[in-house]
Amino acid sequence: MTRVSFHFNVPHRLEYACRLLRKATRQNARIAVTGAVLTLVELDRALWSFEPTEFIPHVLLREGQALPERLADTPVCLTATLAGAPHHDVLLNLGAEPPAGFESFERLIEIVSTDDDERAAARARWRHYASRGYAIEKHEVPA
Structure with a gap:
């Protein structure tokens, strides 16, 4: 069963x-x-400029785009639909809804800011996962 955090x-x-x-x-x-x-797209830009002395290998897949074979070993795949995900180890959800197909991943991570609307959407996702029997880990990020 998918671990949810x-x-x-x-x-x-x-x-x-x-x-x-x-x-x-x-x-x-x-x-x-x-x-x-x-x-x-914003995350793709942020990953390119996050640390000037290191690179986080990633690929941004456009809608309907398949992952090219030469990029199959890229550890981070940014994709709007999980149908194109090349691996199912960890899923990081930055969307407002529970992603369709999340249950095929070993682990799901949700990042929630201090924004009221985002917190409300996160509460709905929490209820969604909990109602399906997923155990949920909660991590409070120190200020």
Whole structure:
């Protein structure tokens, strides 16, 4: 069963996502990131400029685009639909809704900022996962 984790009170979601992805890739994890297309484009830009002395290997898949074979080993895949995800280890959801197909991943991570609307959407996602029997881990991010 998929392990679900929520990270609450994150001041800057994309910056936190970059740090999380850096940590995960250092541990040789393979991560799919899903969310709205504009959010994924912003994350793609943030990953390119996050740390001037290091690179977080990633690929941004456009709608309907298949992952090219030469990029199959890329540890981070940004995709709006999980049908194109090349691996199913860790899923980072930056979207407002529970992603369709999340249950095929070993782990799901939700990042929640301090924004009231985002917190309300996160509560709805929490209820969605809990109502389906998923155990949920809660992580409070220190200010």
